[in-house]
Amino acid sequence: MNSYEMFNLLHSQMDIGQPCDRLVGNVRIVDVRIRTPIMSLIRYVEEINGSLEIANTSILFVDFANLMTIETTKGIFSLSITNNSRLLDINFPFLQKINRKIIIHNNPVLWMNSFHVGLNQMKKLFQSNSDILEDRVKKNHYILFAAVYFGIPLITLFGLFLIWLIFTIYTERHPAVNLGAKK
Incomplete structure (x- = not known):
């Protein structure tokens, strides 16, 4: 029909x-x-x-x-x-x-x-x-794979950079005190 x-x-x-x-x-x-x-x-x-x-x-x-x-x-x-x-x-x-x-x-x-x-x-x-x-399923899987494959390392690097930055700022503002030094 x-x-x-x-x-x-x-x-x-x-x-x-x-x-x-x-x-x-x-x-x-x-x-x-x-x-x-x-x-x-x-x-x-x-x-x-x-x-x-x-x-x-x-x-x-x-x-x-x-x-x-x-x-x-x-x-x-x-x-x-x-x-x-x-x-x-x-x-x-x-x-x-x-x-x-x-x-x-x-x-x-x-x-x-x-x-x-x-x-x-x-x-x-x-x-x-x-x-x-459905072709979209395959395409979506590639997008998900790329996001995970590249996203996790980028997030890890960004996290390490933040830790380094915080540590650097903290050590500049608060110099280490040498307790064993003579005056």
Whole structure:
């Protein structure tokens, strides 16, 4: 199911007063550059019988406020979030069941502030059958390694410098008294 078909299905259900809570088929939100009406309708979806792919978008936020299940019988993934240049966050507060792999890759600002918290939460929930790939994790590890590798020696040198400075100032102000000297 492409984005246009999904919009028509969701919109037709809303026209008759019933939000569409179940989608059958692969749901693809691909090459979306601006927030469209479909983005406000997907919050009512509770179940996807197929895969969910979010790729090559420029949108900031995707809200699946009621989504509980993503199940597919074909393909290797149930959820794929890839190559989204501006995507900051995705909301899946009730997601409980995914029967295939999760792929998250090349989303430079996704979960920027709480990336590891969200990543660890997904790993806990879907640990048995999921692969979560993310370049940011590797980059963050290099930054952490560099900070520790260079930071600890610099802090140590700074501490030694402060001790030397305090000792020098103290000895200049308080010259040593020679108790054994004769007058």
